[in-house]
Amino acid sequence: MIDVFVIPLLKVVIVLNATLVGVTYMVLLERKVIAWAQSRLGPMRVGPYGILQPVADAVKLMLKEDITPTRADKWVFTAAPIISMVPALIVYAVIPFGDRIHLFGRDISLYITDINVGLLYIVSVASVGVYGIILAGYASNSKFPLLASLRASAQLISYEVAVTLTLVSVILMAGTLSMVGIVRAQESSHMWFGFVQPLAFAIFFIGGLAETNRAPFDLPEAEQELTGGFHTEYSGMRFALFFLAEYANMIVVSSVATTLFLGGWLRPFPNVAALSFLGIIPGWMWFLIKSFIFLYVFIWVRATLPRYRYDQLMNIGWKVLIPLAIANLVVTGIIRVALL
Amino acid sequence: MAESIAFYTIAAFILGFAVLVVTTRDTVHSVLFLVVDFLFVAALYVLLGAQFLAAIQILVYAGGIVVLYLFVVMLVNLKRPPEEYRDPRRRSVLGFGLSAAVLAELGLIAFWSRLNPAPPLAASAAAALPVTGNTEQVGWLLYTSYLIPFEIASMLLLVAMIGAIVLAKREL
Numbered sequence: 357m358i359d360v361f362v363i364p365l366l367k368v369v370i371v372l373n374a375t376l377v378g379v380t381y382m383v384l385l386e387r388k389v390i391a392w393a394q395s396r397l398g399p400m401r402v403g404p405y406g407i408l409q410p411v412a413d414a415v416k417l418m419l420k421e422d423i424t425p426t427r428a429d430k431w432v433f434t435a436a437p438i439i440s441m442v443p444a445l446i447v448y449a450v451i452p453f454g455d456r457i458h459l460f461g462r463d464i465s466l467y468i469t470d471i472n473v474g475l476l477y478i479v480s481v482a483s484v485g486v487y488g489i490i491l492a493g494y495a496s497n498s499k500f501p502l503l504a505s506l507r508a509s510a511q512l513i514s515y516e517v518a519v520t521l522t523l524v525s526v527i528l529m530a531g532t533l534s535m536v537g538i539v540r541a542q543e544s545s546h547m548w549f550g551f552v553q554p555l556a557f558a559i560f561f562i563g564g565l566a567e568t569n570r571a572p573f574d575l576p577e578a579e580q581e582l583t584g585g586f587h588t589e590y591s592g593m594r595f596a597l598f599f600l601a602e603y604a605n606m607i608v609v610s611s612v613a614t615t616l617f618l619g620g621w622l623r624p625f626p627n628v629a630a631l632s633f634l635g636i637i638p639g640w641m642w643f644l645i646k647s648f649i650f651l652y653v654f655i656w657v658r659a660t661l662p663r664y665r666y667d668q669l670m671n672i673g674w675k676v677l678i679p680l681a682i683a684n685l686v687v688t689g690i691i692r693v694a695l696l
Numbered sequence: 697m698a699e700s701i702a703f704y705t706i707a708a709f710i711l712g713f714a715v716l717v718v719t720t721r722d723t724v725h726s727v728l729f730l731v732v733d734f735l736f737v738a739a740l741y742v743l744l745g746a747q748f749l750a751a752i753q754i755l756v757y758a759g760g761i762v763v764l765y766l767f768v769v770m771l772v773n774l775k776r777p778p779e780e781y782r783d784p785r786r787r788s789v790l791g792f793g794l795s796a797a798v799l800a801e802l803g804l805i806a807f808w809s810r811l812n813p814a815p816p817l818a819a820s821a822a823a824a825l826p827v828t829g830n831t832e833q834v835g836w837l838l839y840t841s842y843l844i845p846f847e848i849a850s851m852l853l854l855v856a857m858i859g860a861i862v863l864a865k866r867e868l
Contacts, residue, residue: 382818429724431723431725432724432725432728435728470833472747472829473748473750473751473830475745476751476752476831478746479751479755480751480752480754480755480758480759481754482759482764483754483755483758483759483760484731484735484754484758484759485730485764486759486763487728487763490727490763490766490767490770491724494724494766494770500818504769506767506770509763513760513763525818545859558769639751659786
């Protein structure tokens with residue numbers, strides 16, 4: 357009874373709450389890091405060094421008036437933020453934060469579930485998230501959101517191809533679709549896949565930037581051209597849902613990149629015995645550290661690089677990343693067959 | 697028992713949303729109901745123990761193809777309902793005829809399979825396979841027993857792709 361219902365439910369509650377708290381603090385981290393990059397201080401007033409800023413933001417967003425435009429399609433307008441938030445959260449069901457641990461005399465796994473099509477589940481759930489953006493633009497019944505949502509969905513669909521192709525080359529290396537199985541494969545081959553698949557890693561990271569609509573690919577939110585992007589007409593908590601979904605997706609991309617290319621919960625160089633003192637840091641800490649590095653790089657890139665033009669974005673996606681990903685996949689396949 | 701309750705619930709949702717797809721006036725709403733319908737079909741696959749197929753169903757149909765439908769529906773403005781067909785009765789006669797034909801076909805299939813019950817193919821085939829796991833079994837069967845249908849399907853897709861390129865790009 358406890359093993360079937362209580363523990364999974366507890367895990368779900370912990371993971372969802374940790375994610376939402378992490379997301380709100382990601383916003384603060386982003387503002388701070390960008391401020392430092394631009395020789396500013398960032399938020400300083402709410403709490404020491406502004407650490408209570410997310411609380412103030414949340415209260416402000418909840419108290420704001422929730423406006424639905426008169427000409428909007430009301431049902432779709434209400435559903436769109438929900439549709440973009442839910443996929444971003446349910447993906448965490450298969451992400452392995454760590455190995456099994458002993459806690460209170462029980463053997464507990466540090467992942468909610470391990471299904472045999474885990475990676476495919478992540479890709480398919482993420483592909484449903486596009487609807488939130490398309491429908492938000494459509495339902496607002498206003499031209500800038502519509503243009504932004506068309507851009508956003510074209511971008512997502514294009515980059516999804518390249519990202520999925522890199523995932524296939526990782527699957528070829530691991531021989532399994534299970535997220536836990538992929539980490540175990542890296543453990544048994546004594547190598548993080550990031551070292552054997554550097555090209556796939558690079559393409560995944562660039563595609564991940566594009567899929568989360570982050571700079572330098574944040575065309576859907578290009579303020580100069582499109583006012584606020586697809587969520588121009590949204591206010592209050594509904595706007596906040598889009599905002600949170602974007603950050604939740606960033607955490608998802610970081611976690612997936614960590615699991616596939618940086619060995620998940622494994623310590624660095626798991627095959628070097630001289631480094632075994634690193635084992636005193638538990639696996640889930642390694643996972644969080646690696647994911648955090650990714651998130652930091654996301655912000656760093658935003659503070660550094662200017663935005664691409666739309667045609668450049670499409671050229672990179674279709675003419676550079678997809679051919680490279682296909683070539684990488686073919687070479688990986690040949691090498692795998694030759695080695696077996 | 698629990699399985700049949702789950703099956704009939706999911707089947708009821710699939711049929712209900714399918715009815716909504718064809719009866720809704722607003723085309724975008726209709727496409728959305730289609731997505732929900734596909735999600736429930738994926739749930740049916742999970743119930744049958746075909747997790748791979750369920751994930752592919754969501755990835756390809758709900759996440760890929762219907763997004764393109766939505767693009768077309770949004771770009772072709774269908775706010776105004778299309779004009780009435782000149783003779784609505786002729787169309788409904790045709791519709792009823794086709795529905796009756798499909799119903800008769802389904803009845804015939806049900807009757808035939810009751811007379812000649814098929815051997816439990818899935819279980820025996822799965823037991824004979826050298827691999828375990830849902831994805832591995834699907835892959836194994838596709839590249840051994842069903843290789844030729846698989847290749848024919850991929851040829852069909854390739855032809856469709858070339859056709860689309862030729863139609864879209866007049867000067868090559």
